[in-house]
Amino acid sequence: MSSKKTGTVLPVVVLVVICVVAAALLAVVHQVTEPVITQAEEQKALGIYTSLFPNASTFEDTGHTSDSCLEVMRAQDASNKTIGYVVVAQGKGYGGQVPLVVAFDAEGTVLDLVAMDNDETPGLGSKACDPTYLDQYVGKSAHELGEGDVDLISGATITSKAVLSAFNAAVEAYEEVC
Numbered sequence: 181m182s183s184k185k186t187g188t189v190l191p192v193v194v195l196v197v198i199c200v201v202a203a204a205l206l207a208v209v210h211q212v213t214e215p216v217i218t219q220a221e222e223q224k225a226l227g228i229y230t231s232l233f234p235n236a237s238t239f240e241d242t243g244h245t246s247d248s249c250l251e252v253m254r255a256q257d258a259s260n261k262t263i264g265y266v267v268v269a270q271g272k273g274y275g276g277q278v279p280l281v282v283a284f285d286a287e288g289t290v291l292d293l294v295a296m297d298n299d300e301t302p303g304l305g306s307k308a309c310d311p312t313y314l315d316q317y318v319g320k321s322a323h324e325l326g327e328g329d330v331d332l333i334s335g336a337t338i339t340s341k342a343v344l345s346a347f348n349a350a351v352e353a354y355e356e357v358c
Contacts, residue, residue, distance in 0.1 A: 229253060229266045232283035232292050236263060242357050248349035250279065252357050262286050267353050268296075271345030275299035278309065278342040282350035288322035288358070293347070305339035317347055322355060324348040 229239050236255035242265075244252040251268040264285045270277040279296040295309030307313060316330055325344060332340035 225251075225268075228281055228294055228296075229255070232266055232281065232294065233264055239266065244353055244357050246349070246353065248346070249353040252353050254357075255283075264291065265354055265357065267350035269346045269349035269353060271342035271347075271349065273298060273300050273342035274305050274336075274338040275301060278339060278346055280314075280343060280346035280350065282317075282347060282354075284322055284350075284354050288354065290317050290320045290322070293317050295343070300339045300342075301336075304333075305336045307333050308336050308339040308343045314343070322351050322358075324351050 226239070230236065233239075233255040235257055237258045238256045238260075239253040240256060242252040242254055248271065249267065249269045251266075253266040254262055255264045255266060257263050264283060267282045267284065268279060269282065270279040272278075276299045278298045278300060281294040281296060283291040283293070285291050293314040294311075295314065298306075298309065300306050300309065313331075313333065317325075325348060327341070327344065330340075330344060332344075
């Protein structure tokens with residue numbers, strides 16, 4: 181081989197080797213950290229569910245999911261009596277999906293709502309995820325609501341509608357499970 185070809189091939193080979201090693205290291209790191217991250221997310225979700233139903237001894241996954249409904253959990257007391265349902269649903273907001281946890285008692289009344297992490301605009305869209313805004317849904321029965329049934333936030337109407345959409349998806353999931 182001529183020295184001109186060697187001068188061109190050698191850097192390419194070195195770069196390819198570096199890329200392969202870097203990709204392999206990233207794959208190893210991903211395999212090691214993925215179970216830890218998944219467990220932390222499950223613990224965080226369980227913490228939210230427990231805060232919504234402090235008297236629940238177990239949360240049983242009903243297996244119900246859809247595009248807008250991520251999870252439906254049945255809250256049960258120590259005697260395995262159903263005391264309510266926790267539904268995780270989402271609606272499309274300005275910055276992406278707006279996930280919402282809705283707690284229904286066994287009769288279908290909304291006990292509480294918790295907005296999960298999202299990418300809505302801080303100071304505007306994030307207002308629709310504040311507990312004070314979400315309180316307007318508490319006490320409602322498990323029936324879908326329209327835009328006229330809740331207050332929308334001026335300047336954050338897309339996020340407000342995403343919260344409403346997530347709420348309605350939660351209601352729909354609740355009705356299908358019960």
